[in-house]
Amino acid sequence: MKSLMQSSTFLRTITVALLMLIGLTEAYAMSASTLDKRQIAIIPIAAQTASGDIEGLKVSLNKGLDAGLTVNEIKEILVQMYAYTGFPRSLNGLGAFMGVMQERQEKGIQDNVGKEASSLPADYNSLKDGAANQTTLIGVEVKGPLFDFAPAIDEYLKAHLFGDIFARDVLSWQDRELATIAALANLKGAGSQLGSHYAISMHNGLTEPQIRAFIEVLREAIGEETANHATEVFNQVIAARR
Known part of the structure; x- marks a missing residue:
């Protein structure tokens, strides 16, 4: 009888462990195939900033805050946009966000x-550390004829974009890349x-x-x-990887 009880307890323990493992596996598979509310909210904010759709952006900014993006995370997305879409788009986006924040505060939100x-370390070097960030982010050291032709743009990319902007930890690199592909797609x-x-992004x-x-x-x-163009480009990337 004791042996049977021990066997039954062992089987129950194994069953529970397997169910937990299946649940964790399913949860991982779900997270690997879907975007969460925050990630979804980033996409139209970046895309509409890139195209200058201010009225649409105001709606997306409200939705982003409601979805759980913090004020500083949204500011960070809009600031980063200047590196990909120019100062005018970024400044217009920030101006729209100021207006949205004022309206929400007036409503008591x-x-x-x-x-x-x-804060970055005292010995942080934007060019050197930015080059390291770029290599880590992309997976290989970036060089080529274009950067030999115009060394200044190579320095600006390394020192400012990857050294100054990507070093800021308000957003993860994955979040930053999601915002980047949203802007570039539009x-x-x-x-x-x-x-x-x-x-x-996949790296x-x-x-x-x-x-x-x-x-x-x-x-x-x-x-x-926009979606069809984004699909076409992505299919080309996937075909090249395979």
Whole structure:
């Protein structure tokens, strides 16, 4: 009888362990194939900033705050946009966000401000550390004829974009890449850069199903033309990887 009870307890323990493992596996598979509310909210904010759709952006900014993005995270997305879409788009986006925040405060809505960027080490070197960040982010050292032709742009990319902006820890690199591909997808003539950043996004943890989900968010929030172009570029990236 004691032996039977021990066997029954052992079987129950194994069963519970297997069910937990199955649950964890299913949860991982779900997280690897979908985007969460925060990630979904990032996409139209970046895309509409890139195109200058201020009225649409105001709606997306409200939705982003309601979805759990902090005030500082949204500021960070809008600031980063200047590196990809120019100061005018970034400044217009920030101006729109100021207006949205004022309207929400007047309605008594208290939004989560969120954390500030951590201080960088005293010996931080934007060019040197930015080059290291770039290599880690992309997976290889970046060089080529274009950067030999115009060394200044190589220095600006390393020192400012990857040294100053990507070093700020308000957003993860995955979040930053999601914002980048959203902006590039809605920026005419940036297909080559979009393809490169799809690859960088996947190197930093975004899965193929998640990028397919990203494209569907673009389809709903931005439109068929943008989504179809984003799909075409992504299919080319996937074909090249295979």
